[in-house]
Amino acid sequence: MKSRTVIFCAKKIITMNRSRPFATHVAVRDGRILAAGTLEEVSGWGDATVDNTFADKILMPGFVEGHAHLLEGSMWEHVYVGYFDRCDPDGKVWPGLKSIDDVVARLAEAARELEDPAQPLLAWGFDPIFFGDGPRMGAHDLDRVSAQRPVVILHMSNHLLNVNRATLARVGIDRHTAIDGVPKDENGDPSGELQEFAAMFPVFQLLSETVGFSFGENKNAAWNFANIARRVGITTSTDLANPLTETGVANLRAATDDPAFPIRLIPAFAPLLFKGQEGPAHLKAVCEHNTDKLRFGLVKLVLDGSIQGFTARLRWPHYYRNPGNTGTSGNGLWLLPPSEVASQIASYHREGFQVHMHTNGDEASEVAIEAVSQVLTTHPRQGHRHTLQHAQLVDIAMLRRMRELGMCANFFSNHIYYWGDAHYAKTLGPERAQRMNAAASALHCGVPFGMHSDAPVTPLGPLFTAWCAVNRRTSSGRVLGEEERITVADALHAITLGTAWTLKMDQDIGSIECGKFADFAVLEDDPLAVSPEHLKDVRVWGTVIGGQVMPAHKA
Structure with missing residues (x-):
């Protein structure tokens, strides 16, 4: 039977196709x-049905989210x-809390x-950096809850x-616990x-044993995440730290095998265990489960924590205002010792996998770049595209070296708005x-x-992410780094073909051109026509994935 066009x-x-940047029609067959x-140019492929559903709308390549977590699909259970x-997945807006007392009251x-007095209570989203220079939240504050x-939290x-x-x-954490990352109070207690x-x-x-908390491995989390993603125009997303247990992989297959599942999912293996x-x-075996909607092959290594x-x-001079809780070194924590970074990268690099490295601080980025250089000296490989995730403090010298080594970056542009003032x-x-x-x-x-x-660190929303990179405004309205602003066109490239490149998926997604998946973001407004200040306000009608229309809000 001949496929329908x-x-x-x-x-x-x-x-996003350099040789044909704009069009009015796109022909789709077999997804x-x-x-x-033009209509004339795309009509030469035989009999076709013309669909005018989007005649008054803007089509773009489906947005690609290069660093998110399926936790976004389960955290609203808490x-x-x-x-x-x-805003929660049901559309209810939860007001932000401006004091520790407000947090305690909501909890x-x-x-x-x-009903069960022994059941743990889990909350999320707290950040003490917004509460001034007073005492940080302590165990005694949460003892007021129970x-x-x-x-x-x-x-x-x-x-x-x-x-x-x-x-x-x-x-079993007490004053005798000798783990870096357990600060003690003035009495010597945690x-x-x-x-x-x-x-x-x-x-x-x-939490796993009592309330079923997991890092997004369950099937419901995948569905909840995907439905949130669909509403903001995302057609492909990572889950950028997944243990890929047998049960977790089975659940991901069950979710993504459903024809109605609205996104393509790229989990990154977190090899902690x-x-x-x-x-x-293990990752090589898991890759046997790859499909058009589920792609394994990324590795996530976490070098440091959060700024x-x-x-x-951080490199010298370290933290500007040190609150005294920055680990035994006074300069954050190594989550992967620098001496082990090159060997960890090499073990996956040799097998042809792509390594994504969480590096928030510039010292961590420097260590990661040097490790990649060492690995490539011993095991040369073209087209590896090893990527620094966040890479928030890379400077010109590091960027030039990354270019020489064939590395990529995935910037946390939302950070400018949420934490720029801090x-x-x-x-x-x-x-x-x-x-x-x-x-x-x-x-x-x-x-x-x-x-x-x-996400869930900040909400899913690629157009907001693009707005952050274009305008670089903090939540107070400060322009932070005017010279690092980019154009709207460059920002749109970054949330489509740019991110697709960092995921080694650019052959299949990221632009609207012959041979790629028919994945589109459907917009009510033209992001190239609105003012840069209003880029975040462009309305998303829905998506198309593999030629299947997915409205943002189903009737």
């Missing part, structure tokens, strides 16, 4: 693009206690609704936790703040804060890059 008509098609151009207003209200049930960055004394007792994975791991184990060659062997959590690794005044100081997420410098140096939200 559909020609979608649009007011304007922004193709892929036959041609884009209590939001963030500083900024945030106390949620605790009263739990002295019996465990109370756990996952920070907005996902790099720290706050817990009450009941939680500390339940997981303060209730736990920093980074080693310190947080016992709490995650408790594997040693030596066990990790590459706003004071756990990122970085200017508290963590980095004015000069370094000005060059954060240096997209213009990356363009100048020829380093391929994408941009991301790191």
Whole structure:
């Protein structure tokens, strides 16, 4: 039976194809693009049905989210206690909380609704950096919520936790616990703040056993995440840290095998529980499950923590205003020791995998770049595209070296809006804060890059991410690093073909041209016609994935 050809008509098609940047029609067959151009130009492929659904709309390549987590699809099962207003998947706006007392009050209200007095209460989105220079939240604050049930708050960055004394007792953390990342109070007892994975791991184990918390491995999380992504124009997204357990992989297959699943998913393997060659062997086996909608093959290594959590690794002169909770070194925490970075990269590089490295601080980025250089000296390989994720403080010298080595960057542009003021005044100081997420410098140096939200750290929304890179405005309205602004056209490239390149998916997605998947973002407004200040306000009608129309809001 001959496949059906559909020609979608649009007011304007922004193709991201350099040889044909704009079109009015796109022909689709078997889920892929036959041609884009005028109606006459795309009609030569035989009988076709012309679909005018988008005749008054703008089509773009489906947006590509290069750093997000399926946690975005499950965190709303728990209590939001963030500083900024945030909209849940049902459209309800949860007001941001402006004091620790406000956080305690919301948690106390949620605790009263739990019948089991021993059930842990999990909340998320908190960040103490927004609460001035007073005392940080301690275990005694959360004891006001409950002295019996465990109370756990996952920070907005996902790099720290706050817990009450009941939680500390339940997981066996006390004054004798010798883990870097467990600050002590003036009496020598744990303060209730736990920093980074080693310190947080016992709490995650408790939550997994009691409330079913996981890092987005369950099928419902994938569906919830995908539906949020669809509403903001995303057709391909990473899950950029997944343990890829047998159950987790099976759940991802079950979700993505459903024809109605609205995005393509690219999980990145987080090899925390594997040693030596066990990790590459496991990933190689998992790649047998690859499909058009589910693609394995990325590896995620985490070198340092978060700048706003004071756990990122910074070069001298380190932190601008050190709050005294930055690990034993006074300069953040190494989550992967520098001495092990090259060997970790090499084990996956040799097997042909692509490595993505979380590096927030410039010291961490420098270590990662040097490690890639060492690996390439011993094991030369063209087209590896190893990528620095966040790369928030890379400078010109590092960018030039990245270009020489064939590396990519994926910038956390949303960071400028949410934490720019804090970085200017508290963590980095004015000069370094000005060059954060240096997209213009990356363009100048020829380093391929994408941009991301790191959801649930910040909300999914590629057009907002593009707006951040174009305008570089903080939440207070300060322009942070005017010289690092990029054009709207360059920002749109970054959230489509640019990010696709960093994922080694540019042969299939990122532009509207012959042979690629028929994945489109459908917009009500032309992002190239609105003022740069209003780029974030461009309305998303929905998406098309593999030629299947996916309205943002189903009737």
